[in-house]
Amino acid sequence: MDFNLPEELQMLQQTVRQFVDKELIPIEMQSKDGVELKPDVKTRLEKKTRDMGLWMLDVPEEYGGAGLDLLAQVVVWEQLARTAALPSRGETIFGPEVRPILYSLNDEQKQRYFYPVVKGEKTMCFAQTEPDAGSDPGSMKTRAVRHGDHYIVNGVKRFITDAEKADFAQVMVVTDPAKGSHGGISCLLVDMNTPGVKITARYKTIMGDEPCEIVFEDAKVPAANLVGKEGEGFKLAQKWLSVGRLRHGARAIGIAERCIEMGSSYAKQRVTFGKPLAERQAIQWKLADSYIELHAARLMVYQAAWKSDQGEDTRNEAYMAKLYADEMSVRVVDRVLQIHGGIGLTLDLPLAKWFVDQRSRLITEGASEVMRMVIARHVLKTYG
Numbered sequence: 001m002d003f004n005l006p007e008e009l010q011m012l013q014q015t016v017r018q019f020v021d022k023e024l025i026p027i028e029m030q031s032k033d034g035v036e037l038k039p040d041v042k043t044r045l046e047k048k049t050r051d052m053g054l055w056m057l058d059v060p061e062e063y064g065g066a067g068l069d070l071l072a073q074v075v076v077w078e079q080l081a082r083t084a085a086l087p088s089r090g091e092t093i094f095g096p097e098v099r100p101i102l103y104s105l106n107d108e109q110k111q112r113y114f115y116p117v118v119k120g121e122k123t124m125c126f127a128q129t130e131p132d133a134g135s136d137p138g139s140m141k142t143r144a145v146r147h148g149d150h151y152i153v154n155g156v157k158r159f160i161t162d163a164e165k166a167d168f169a170q171v172m173v174v175t176d177p178a179k180g181s182h183g184g185i186s187c188l189l190v191d192m193n194t195p196g197v198k199i200t201a202r203y204k205t206i207m208g209d210e211p212c213e214i215v216f217e218d219a220k221v222p223a224a225n226l227v228g229k230e231g232e233g234f235k236l237a238q239k240w241l242s243v244g245r246l247r248h249g250a251r252a253i254g255i256a257e258r259c260i261e262m263g264s265s266y267a268k269q270r271v272t273f274g275k276p277l278a279e280r281q282a283i284q285w286k287l288a289d290s291y292i293e294l295h296a297a298r299l300m301v302y303q304a305a306w307k308s309d310q311g312e313d314t315r316n317e318a319y320m321a322k323l324y325a326d327e328m329s330v331r332v333v334d335r336v337l338q339i340h341g342g343i344g345l346t347l348d349l350p351l352a353k354w355f356v357d358q359r360s361r362l363i364t365e366g367a368s369e370v371m372r373m374v375i376a377r378h379v380l381k382t383y384g
């Protein structure tokens with residue numbers, strides 16, 4: 001058993017770390033809302049990531065991407081998370097985000113949706129959540145009824161990130177209410193300019209991003225836009241959800257590491273009652289606990305990514321890694337913010353932003369309670 005990263009991944013890690021230290025950390029507090037990069041900054045950084053061979057990290061080389069396996073992606077995401085310069089959701093400086101669902105498209109659909117996304121000509125959003133169906137998507141109501149060569153879609157989707165910018169949405173719909181989540185939910189690609197598709201609300205969040213509500217009123221969607229077979233929506237979703245969870249985990253460990261760097265450095269400089277904070281046990285224990293938990297989370301995230309690259313089912317490992325790493329990062333940010341005192345609460349440092357962002361991660365893309373529920377199911381099935 002070898003726990004060391006392969007040499008080429010160690011080199012990749014160093015390259016991205018240096019890029020973050022040199023290019024991103026110095027500008028990270030320029031945009032205090034931290035949601036969008038300025039266009040000229042984005043263009044400059046994009047040129048650098050292209051030059052480093054990191055354009056479209058996870059896209060296979062045959063489509064012009066870097067073709068990194070999951071462990072390599074985790075290594076990159078972890079390093080990138082050490083800075084608050086990049087928006088925590090949405091656009092990146094690594095080219096268009098090609099959501100894994102697009103690989104499941106047939107050749108004709110790829111021409112209309114996949115290639116335009118890869119070329120940066122179209123963007124998409126993912127619409128699953130509804131006002132009465134968040135953690136329990138099986139209770140969704142948005143209905144698609146087949147009429148000859150098209151579907152008629154009616155329903156409401158809520159909290160959809162990037163809906164306003166998207167050219168099309170990947171919409172999860174009920175095609176067979178009797179089957180529900182056991183073969184009754186399908187995935188449709190819906191052009192956002194389809195008559196009957198409207199953005200009806202925008203929610204301001206504490207993180208700064210503004211997910212939207214989309215209403216579908218008798219929207220006519222070609223049957224040719226069905227992804228996979230009817231009723232396969234949930235099965236397809238499983239294919240990419242583990243990747244998203246490990247991305248969460250990698251982000252959490254990157255943030256935690258930078259917080260520990262910041263906490264240690266500040267504790268050495270800041271003198272109270274005649275001594276640096278670093279000499280106080282109350283402060284040392286915050287750093288020690290943070291370091292131990294970061295180590296555990298990193299092992300979990302790396303192991304799950306490595307196992308996935310071996311072609312094994314890593315659903316449970318991905319759940320555990322996402323849950324543990326996200327919760328760990330909230331504890332670490334909280335401790336390090338505490339070490340900084342009042343300055344930790346200002347927007348001169350990234351701590352307050354991470355405090356809010358990482359807290360939000362315990363709700364979005366799989367709330368902690370739901371992760372625990374799924375892990376408990378596995379435990380009860382496996383033991384006793």
Ligand SMILES: Cc1cc2nc3c(=O)[nH]c(=O)nc-3n(C[C@H](O)[C@H](O)[C@H](O)COP(=O)(O)OP(=O)(O)OC[C@H]3O[C@@H](n4cnc5c(N)ncnc54)[C@H](O)[C@@H]3O)c2cc1C
Nearest residue numbers: 126127128129134135159160161211363364365367369370
């Ligand atoms: C900023 C933001 C962006 C988002 N982007 C998208 C997007 O792009 N696309 C999309 O489809 N959705 C998106 N969402 C929706 C997000 O995925 C949901 O908010 C999330 O799944 C939780 O659903 P909910 O809000 O309905 O909470 P609920 O499901 O109502 O849950 C409320 C609370 O109860 C807990 N809970 C639920 N069930 C149980 C149980 N069985 N046992 C114990 N506790 C339970 C939950 O953990 C949670 O703490 C986004 C949300 C936000 C805030």
